Amino acid sequence: MTRLFDRVLAHGSRISLYDLLEAYAHVLERKEDKVAAREHAERLQNPALIQFAKAVRPQGSGVRTDVWKQATVVSADNVVRYLAQHRLGEGDLRAMLANIAVVPAYEHMFVEARCVGPGMLAGASAFGWFVMCEEHADGGWQMTAALTLEWSKGHPIGPIAVLHWRLDERGRYVADETREPLQQAQFPESPEHPGVLSDLCESFLSMADGAAGALLMTLGMMHCKNVQTDTIQPEVKQSQRHQRRHGQPLTRYHVIDVHPVTRTLDTEGHAKRDGIGVAFHRCRGHFKTFRPDAPLFGKLTGQYWWNAHQRGDHRNGTTKTAYRVHPPADDHVGVVYEGRLAELLPSYGAAEEGSLDRSANAKAAHDAVQDQLAAALTEAGFTPLRPAPHEPQYDLAWQHGNELWIAEVKSTTASNEVRQVRAAIGQVLHYRSELANAGRTVRMVIATEHPVNDRALIEACRTTDIALTSPAEFNQLIQAQAS
Structure with missing residues (x-):
């Protein structure tokens, strides 16, 4: 059996606008949205679109096989399967991993796993992180991880994003005031068409729920002396056959025993x-x-x-608890929102600086809108909430009687308005289904950086009872529900 790592080395890893649009077709198929999937497939048959989309790609030669061949390959299938089985989300993992070493055990690693369930990682079938780590001049380490996704076996796409973490001298991730890891994100960029690839890749990364947490959990467990890793040597005949076809044998890899x-x-x-x-x-x-x-x-x-x-x-007659996690009461949602840390880590290296600037600007705009909405709620007498670790990761929430209001915040531009609001519609509908119960009604809000102009989006929100708002209208929205 080939691993994702073998397939990347054998076939290369593609990243063009056409690859991303083709991947989105797989997302729609796995969501069983037949109408949207058919319409999207028809668009992909347009010869002019195909020619244009295949030409929109970043510069460079792609994956450097000489560097990748130095990597130690680790299968995280067991970790991902267990996390999915117990619905251990990103927030739970952050709380668990905040005080343990997650510095990679090797200078170069490739941590990969098959996805569990049709909704994981934007509907992809497998994912992998190429991880590098080096000592930082100010102490500790700088860890970089590039995410590759695979929707169709043998056609890996990536890296769709490169994440950077600072690790302290004990190998623990550096966190902000809410204990979330401070991280940077870089996305591929086409010089002739700025923003096109980065916007789509950022959207896929936002849907790739669980990928970063699974990586950190895997790295943390590899440091545990009572957690074993087993080395798997590929079957000889299959490896020889792979070498005849692709010029290299199958890679030996390690499997983590989570027992x-x-x-x-x-x-x-x-x-x-x-x-x-x-x-x-x-x-x-x-x-x-x-x-x-x-x-x-x-x-x-x-x-x-x-x-x-x-x-x-x-x-x-006394016993003290060594470690305790208290699940919240069933009728309680969220914890008090105290603002976001808008600053990102300083940039390391000059690669893809334009992409990094755009990502930082989008993040800053998102946080500014979120803080404005929280301030308007506070001024009106409501308590803004952020999600607890076990909950869907909405941006803001507040309660009014037996109504729970859930808001998804989006930074928007003229070029990404449709994509951003479409994504938000799906997110708030999912939040509603997850958080509604017999004694509570969930109301949905999408808060955008700028007023939405697309008529179809406005109508879609109206017909699905989603309140569409922007900073100039926050007070109006809040006063309407308070009256």
Whole structure:
């Protein structure tokens, strides 16, 4: 069986406007939106569009095989499968991983996995991160990871994004005030058509829920001395056949054994029955690091996955909990919103600076609109909320009686208005289905940087009961529901 890594080396990794449009056809198919899929497929048959779309691509020669061949390949299939099974989202992972080492174990790595479920990672079938790490002049490390997605086997597309993380001297990610990892994002850019590729790739990355968390979880578990990795050598005949066809044998890879985690959570924490939050509360499994100045058993150092235990002296009648995660009450949504950290890490290197600037500007515009809406809500007497780790990752929410208002914020320009609002419509409809219950009505809001001009989008929002607003209209929206 070939891995994604083998397919990238054999076929190359493409990234053009046509590749992205073709990938979007797979997204529509997996969403079973037959009408939209048919219309999109018909557009892709236009010869003029095909010629133009294939010509819109970034400069450069693509994947550098001499660098990729230095990578140690790690299969994260077991990690992704377990995270999906227990619905452990990005927020849960951030809370768990904030205090453990996630610095890559090798200078060059390729961490890949098959996607679980039709909705994961924009409907892709597999994903992979090419990870590089180097020491930073100010201490710690600079980690770079490039994301490749594959919708159709043998046709990988990427990198659709390159993410940068600063890691401190202990190998932990540097976080903002909300404990979210500070990261930069770069997207491919066509010099002749600025913004076209980067806008689409940014959209795919926003749909690639779970990819970054799965990467960090995999790296963290590789540091645990009681979590094993097994080396898999491809079958000889298949490897020889692959070498005859593509000039190189199949790659040996490593598989992470997650049993130390799964046994603890499933048997002691009842994770399958009660959910991951309750399981961690009951079994108190967690990562633990022992340093040279305080080694385990007087001699062992490093990071370990720590099974259930209790602290304290039973003779004194007291027991102290070592680790606790409290799942929220069923009728509670979100936590108090206290503003976003709009600053990104400083740029390292000169590659794709224009793309990085656009990404930073879009992020800053998004955060500004979000903060404006939060300020308007506060002034009107409402409490703006951000999502709790276990919830769908909406941008803002607030409660009014038995109504829960959920807002998705989008930075917009004349060129990306349709794409951004289309994505937001799908997001808020999903949030509503996830958060509605018998005693609560969920209202949907899309807040855009600029007023929406497209008539079809305005009508689509009206017919689906989505409030479409922008900063100049925030007070009007809020006053209407408060009256």
